[in-house]
Amino acid sequence: MSVLVIAEIDTHGLKTATRSAISAAAQLGGEVHVLLAGENIQGIALQAKEIKGLSKILVADSPEYAQGIAENLSPLVRQLAADYQTIVAAATSFGKNLLPRVAALLDVAMVSEVTQILAPRRFVRPIYAGNLNATVAAPVGQLVLTIRPTTFAPAELQGGAAEVVAVASTGDAGKARFVSRELAVSDRPELATAKVVISGGRSLGSKEAFHATLTPLAEQLGAAIGATRAAVDSGMAPNDWQVGQTGTVIAPELYIAFGVSGAAQHVGGIKDAKIIVAVNTDPDAPIFKVADYGLVADLFTVIPALQSALKG
């Protein structure tokens, strides 16, 4: 039986997280198909054809799908689901918003944020902010899953030759209207997928200090900038920079935490980083328990020193 992956489209095209969902779907066995729903997406469909492991792309090109409105997308997915054993999406804000709605329409107990597929019906997912892992079994019947994109490598963008099929729109449900979207524009890498992330906590002191201290180093390292909830709540950093249980979960090659205490809710979002570096004046800060390398030092002296060491 085949798997249908619900694709997510953003201003750059197909999201990398969708290719992670395709990799996860491939582990379930059977053909992997993708649903691309949006407006003026024929170009994206042509790109997606090349994705390795994909055999079919269903394209629903219609204005009511342009903004990812769950009320409009869920009837479409429900209708297509009749032909599939499993529906998968990445656990991004888009996937988390849509798939539970789909699961309820299909009367399925879904599995969210899967980090490991043990068997076709047995999965590992983090609970309690990633402090524990749960192994869960799904009952017989259809499966609806969201997968954590950082734990499944994205399917390669080449080597595939999927067939492209148009599907008809199920129309506008007339329940929710899109008003506006404000996305941060930055030439730095995206937080969720950056290879290097540097982050700051409350100790940066102010919005001005946060940016003045971290931005030059981020540019030097080609890094994305993250923040703790305390830094976000006090207005130092925008909310989409928050790393952790209730922010973005990341798995960069290198994560450097400056003045971050290491609360469980923050650490839950960085556990899969390859190397964690902590810079904190308090030798007892919990962040040192998860760090590979630590400096017990003032971040305001470490950052300039790091910048000049990197130049040399």
Place this chain on the structure above:
Amino acid sequence: MKILVQIKRVIDYQVTVRPTADGRNVETAGVKMSINPFDENALEAAVRLKEAGLATEVLAVAIGSAANQDVLRHALAMGADRALLLETEHTLGSLQTAKALKALVAREAPQLVLTGKQAIDDDAAETAQMLAALLDWPQATFASAITLADGVATVVREIDGGQETLQLNLPAVISADLRLNDPRFIKLPALMMAKKKPLETLPLAELGAVEAPALTLEAVNEPPARPAGRVLGNVDELVAALRAAKVLS
């Protein structure tokens, strides 16, 4: 307009959670329990809408054992007018919870259902969307601002990379993010007043069929520990270590 707020009793966020000795569940014996933090944001939003004259009644609902009376009292002290415990000894999955709430919505006829965007125990973030689907109502998840006017809710949502604004026709379901508000601190007089407010108990079974498929929890484990790290003496040592680990060029 009535607002129904669903709250959940969970292990307090400051507790270090552990698996039970048999590794089949999470240890809750002797552990501090509290209202799910996101549900406090949902309650605060509901109470503020009432204070602004945009709602007439706030009903707080919890599903579970009699122990849930403490979080319902907390909700009453925060400003809910009534509390209702849907009593059951079973632990419900998200779809079961959504079906129970759907049956309750049919009785109570709220125009708005508010709940936290996720519960910090299973971190599933499913119930609000499932309830919206079952009711065929619109949804706004991860809300950081809510305004109501003329039967329409305008909601700012936190999304990857920024935020977006949606308009929903009421009735609707909204799930709260932490930045929706700062929940009020409960003072002693409010706690005393809460004792006089109605807290009703209804056996979940009396709501009618809430049969739904659920996941089986097979095991709970600590994630593999990261290898012990090293405290280094200075920035040069750090740069050398990172270059050796090939994460810096």
